[in-house]
Amino acid sequence: MSRPARRGLAVASSSAALLLALAACGSGVSDDAEGAAEQVGPGYVTEGKLTVGTAQPAYFPWAIDDDPTTGEGFEPAVAYAVAEQLGFDSDDVEWVRTTFDEAIAPGPKTFDINLQQFSITPERENAVDFSSPYYESAxxxxxxxxxxxxxxxxxxxxxxxxxxxxxxxxxxxxxxxxxxxxxxxxxxxxxxxxxxxxxxxxxxxxxxxxxxxxxxxxxxxxxxxxxxxLPEAEGQHGDAFGIVLPKGSALTGDVTDAVDALREDGTLDALAEEWLGGDAAPQLQ
Incomplete structure (x- = not known):
């Protein structure tokens, strides 16, 4: 990051400090010792791209043939739908792989969002952010x-x-x-x-x-x-799956709004029926 040019002795040290602080706030990405990118302010891991994390391997029916880039499978389809809501073209979506545990561990992340059937729990919310649920299992x-x-x-x-x-x-x-x-x-x-x-x-x-x-x-x-x-047992609820984001991500609100919009317009239900075989699991009474 370049430092603001000095303007001779007329520039007070307090002004220089302010300029440096503003420059730092404008940065979208910083790298830790392991090479993982940490989101700062409104930035993304890669400027102009939405970096999506998923499992290695990603299993059927959540991803087809372990290739999320095709958009085939429930979670890749949801990711691309969220990306569109955020204003990204499909060509601007980049994929990375993580283990389940490292995705929900505290610390810097290599992704902006991550989907691999993460149940939303209070314990996990101490380490990462979640969007609103994009799927609730039965x-x-x-x-x-x-x-x-x-x-x-x-x-x-x-x-x-x-x-x-x-x-x-x-x-x-x-x-x-x-x-x-x-x-x-x-x-x-x-x-x-x-x-x-x-x-x-x-x-x-x-x-x-x-x-x-x-x-x-x-x-x-x-x-x-x-x-x-099965109908829900008394006092029991299905596991709600949320999109994981780094703790304190500036994107959490926008991603939640995107998921909410996809739920309200029926997209999430349609994708679940298409990829998870909604007709294959009728409700027992």
């Missing part, structure tokens, strides 16, 4: 095509089934309170264990959150079936 019943409940159309159809879920999770509570299976909910230490039990015929179906349901049924089970979404 609890979903997953099974296989050969299961006796593959064609279940209501909660009553599941009452006599063996239902599994990861213990200590919202999924387990939803299964207990909403399905209330006659034999109780079968507890597993992880979703992977519950999925293995489903594959081995130890349970008839499992309950997981919607993103996990899409991945398990579409990528991990040979004959996966999404039976349907």
């Amino acid at each position: 609890q979903v019943v997953v099974t296989t095509g050969s299961s006796s409940v593959a064609d279940a159309a209501s909660l009553a159809d599941l009452e006599d089934a063996l239902i599994g879920a990861q213990t200590g999770t919202t999924s387990f509570i939803a299964a207990e309170q909403t399905i209330a299976p006659a034999q109780g909910v079968q507890a597993f230490s992880s979703n992977d264990d519950a999925k293995l039990a489903l594959e081995n015929g130890q349970v008839d179906a499992i309950v997981v959150d919607l993103p996990t349901a899409f991945y398990i049924s579409g990528a991990e089970l040979d004959d996966g079936v999404i039976v349907g979404q």
Whole structure:
């Protein structure tokens, strides 16, 4: 950053300090020792560009073929829609990869915004900013095509089934309170264990959150079936996913306004239906 030229002895030291402060405020980017860019004032990581972070790899159906630059998949589509709301052309969107943990850790960031299914929590809000939610997940019943409940159309159809879920999770509570299976909910230490039990015929179906349901049924089970979404259990709510920004980012308000506009005009619902298969997860009553 260039320093303002001196104007001889007539320039007081206080005026020079003020000029330096103003020059610093006008800077959009500074680099830390690791090369990460920290947003300052209204600036972006790269002037004239919107730098979007996502996972490595980014999984179906959130991104298709691990290539967010195509705009295919729910989160790339949301990112490009937000970019348009902010006044960027698609050619002005640049992508970077981060791990989940480093994206929500305190400190400088290599991105302006980051999307990789970050649930908004008070703990995370201590380290980063969030936009308003662009998606709220539900609890979903997953099974296989050969299961006796593959064609279940209501909660009553599941009452006599063996239902599994990861213990200590919202999924387990939803299964207990909403399905209330006659034999109780079968507890597993992880979703992977519950999925293995489903594959081995130890349970008839499992309950997981919607993103996990899409991945398990579409990528991990040979004959996966999404039976349907559960109504919210009393006192329970789906996980709200927000766009992550650096803590104190000057862009947080604008990004939230963009997300709100996309929600209000129906764009977010349309993108969720297109990429997350809204018709594939009917509401169970």
